[in-house]
Amino acid sequence: MSVSTSQALDYLEQLPVQTHRKLYEQPSTVLAIFRCMLPHLAKSIVMGMLYMPTPISSPDLDAWFRPSAAKLKRSSLEILEKLHIVSQKQLDAVKHTAFTLSPGFAKSLRQALEGSGTHRSFGVPAPPTSARKVSVAELDDYARIQWESILFYMVGSTVGFHGGGGMARDIGKGTRSLLEAGDFVGKKFGGGVGITRTGFMFVLQDTNAQVWSLLIEYLKHVNQLGMSETDVLSFLFMLGSLELGQDYSTSTLSPTQLQMLIDLTAFGLVYRTSENASTFYPTRLATTLTSDSGALSATNNPHDHAPAPSGGATQKGFIIVETNYRIYAYTSSLLQIAVLSLFCKLTTRFPNLVSGKLTRASISRAVQTGISADQILSYLDSHAHPQMQKSVPFLPPTVTDQIRLWELEGERLECTDGYMLREFPSDKDYRDMVKYAEDLGVLVWKDDGERKFFVNRIEQMQEALKKQGQRRAR
Amino acid sequence: MVKAVRGTLVKCDASIKAMLVDIDSKNNNDFIIEELDEEHMLVKETKVNALKNRLQQMMKDRLKDPTIDEDSGKE
Numbered sequence: 172m173s174v175s176t177s178q179a180l181d182y183l184e185q186l187p188v189q190t191h192r193k194l195y196e197q198p199s200t201v202l203a204i205f206r207c208m209l210p211h212l213a214k215s216i217v218m219g220m221l222y223m224p225t226p227i228s229s230p231d232l233d234a235w236f237r238p239s240a241a242k243l244k245r246s247s248l249e250i251l252e253k254l255h256i257v258s259q260k261q262l263d264a265v266k267h268t269a270f271t272l273s274p275g276f277a278k279s280l281r282q283a284l285e286g287s288g289t290h291r292s293f294g295v296p297a298p299p300t301s302a303r304k305v306s307v308a309e310l311d312d313y314a315r316i317q318w319e320s321i322l323f324y325m326v327g328s329t330v331g332f333h334g335g336g337g338m339a340r341d342i343g344k345g346t347r348s349l350l351e352a353g354d355f356v357g358k359k360f361g362g363g364v365g366i367t368r369t370g371f372m373f374v375l376q377d378t379n380a381q382v383w384s385l386l387i388e389y390l391k392h393v394n395q396l397g398m399s400e401t402d403v404l405s406f407l408f409m410l411g412s413l414e415l416g417q418d419y420s421t422s423t424l425s426p427t428q429l430q431m432l433i434d435l436t437a438f439g440l441v442y443r444t445s446e447n448a449s450t451f452y453p454t455r456l457a458t459t460l461t462s463d464s465g466a467l468s469a470t471n472n473p474h475d476h477a478p479a480p481s482g483g484a485t486q487k488g489f490i491i492v493e494t495n496y497r498i499y500a501y502t503s504s505l506l507q508i509a510v511l512s513l514f515c516k517l518t519t520r521f522p523n524l525v526s527g528k529l530t531r532a533s534i535s536r537a538v539q540t541g542i543s544a545d546q547i548l549s550y551l552d553s554h555a556h557p558q559m560q561k562s563v564p565f566l567p568p569t570v571t572d573q574i575r576l577w578e579l580e581g582e583r584l585e586c587t588d589g590y591m592l593r594e595f596p597s598d599k600d601y602r603d604m605v606k607y608a609e610d611l612g613v614l615v616w617k618d619d620g621e622r623k624f625f626v627n628r629i630e631q632m633q634e635a636l637k638k639q640g641q642r643r644a645r
Numbered sequence: 646m647v648k649a650v651r652g653t654l655v656k657c658d659a660s661i662k663a664m665l666v667d668i669d670s671k672n673n674n675d676f677i678i679e680e681l682d683e684e685h686m687l688v689k690e691t692k693v694n695a696l697k698n699r700l701q702q703m704m705k706d707r708l709k710d711p712t713i714d715e716d717s718g719k720e
Contacts, residue, residue, distance in 0.1 A: 583657055583658070583661045583700065583704075584655050584656070584657045584661070584697060584700070585655070585656040585657065586653050586654070586655050586656075586688075586693055587653065587654045587656075588652075588653050588654075588690060589651075589652075589653075589654060590649045590650060590651055590652070591649065591650040591652060591654075591679075591687055592647055592648070592649050592650075593647070593648055593650070594646065594647055594648045595647055596646075596647075600647075604647075615654055616654055616656075616681070616685055618681065618682065625654045625687070629649060632649075633649075636647055640646075640647075
C-alpha cells in the first residue's frame, strides 16, 4: 500500500455505513478496494471468509493467526470493520462473537472474481468503428499537459512566472475553484493567487498521490454540486480498472457520471475527442488510480518512452547536488524551475540549466511554509541526475544531514492532539488499558508511576473502558 | 472512575519547556493544563497555536540569529 492509496483509505473510512453498502453493489468498486486499499493480512482474512456459508466464531478466527501476530490481526480487523466489510456479532451471553463478511461486499467480490453477473461495472468498450483510435502516446501527452498546467498554475503564480513558455494554459474555472476550495492555493494581497502550505505538499508528492488528493477534494464538494458521492466514487474505482488505449462507451453512465466526465477531462484523467463524443478514453492518470505502479512518471512500458519535450514530471534525473550545497538542474521546464525555487536559492539560468544553492534561509523558508525536509530530500533523490545515481546514496550525506538539521531548528515543538487518561482504580486496570492502547497503536505517552497515559484516539478506548467498568461492577 | 482529559501533548526540549512555562505563568496559566515530565506537557487544544506564536516571538527577542548577518554579508 502506497502513500497515495492510504489517503484514499482515510477518506473511505470516514464514510457512513449506507454509503459503503451502496458502494459495495459495484463489483469494480469492491475489487478496487480489495486490490489496493486493504493491507495484505486483511486481504487474507477476506479471502478466507469469502466462500464461507456461516459466520466464523472468534476462537476459530484466532486459530488462523500466530499468537505473536495479535497486534497485526487486530489492526487488520479494525480496518475491515471501519469499512464495514466485516461485522462482528455477539453470539451468546458473554464472550463469543462471530465475524461475517458484509453480504453485499461478498457477493460483488465473488462476481468480480468469477466474472459472473451482468453488472457492466467494468465499463463497456465502445464498438469498433472506422474512426481513428487515439494512441497511448497521445493520451499520455494529453494527460501530462493537463496535469502540468494544474501544477504550474499553483506553483507559477507563487514564484512569479506569468504566462511564459506556453506552459501556463488556462486550467478552467472549475479546477481553479476546486484548488481554492481545497486550500491548495489562496488569495494573495493584490488579487493574485498564491500557493499554500497544503499546496506545497501537494506539488512535491508523486503524481499518483497528487491525483488522489485532488480527487478527494473533488469528492468533498460533489454534494454541493448536486451529485451523489456514491456515484462519483464508483465511477472513479471503475476508471481504475479500465484499460489504457481502449475507448469506452458513455451510454451506460449515469447523469452524474456524465457530468463528472467533463471535470475529469479538465484534470487530464479522461480524454474525449470532442465535448459530446459518445466515447471516452481513460488516460494513464486514471488507469493507475487503483494500482501501485506510478502514474506518468514511471514510463516503464517500452512502447511509450516518448521523449518529454516540455520536461515536467515525466523527465527523470536532472538534478546534481554537490557537497558544497550547490545545485545544478538540467532543465528548461518552468514547472521544475518553479518547484526548485520553492526551496533553493536559484542564481543563474542558462538555456538548458539552472544553478543555485541550498541555503539555510531557503530551507527554513520552505519549512515555514510547510514543506518537510523529507519531502525536499525525496524530491531531490527521485530526480537525481544519472551521474549522481552512480554513488549510493544519491545525495551527499552532508547535504541531507544539514537539510534535516535546518528543519529541526524551526521545529521546536512536537504536538499531538488527543486525550489524557488517568485515575485508574487499580494498577492492574491501568496496565491492561496501557497494553490495549499499545496494541491499537494509539499510545503516545505514559507515566507508570502516576498511572496515566495519553492516546491520540479515544473511541475504542472508551468501549474498552466501559467493558472494564462493567466487569468490575459484576 | 477513570477520567479522560482532552488536550494536546507537547513534546520539546527542557530548555524550550522552561520558556513555555514562563509564558504560561505570565498569562494567568491560560495555556498549560499540566506539566508531565522533563520533555512533555499537556496544553489546551485551542491554545496551541497561540502558544507557538508566543514562543517564536520570545525566541526572536532573546536569541540572536548568527546566520542573518552571515547570509546578508555574503550576498
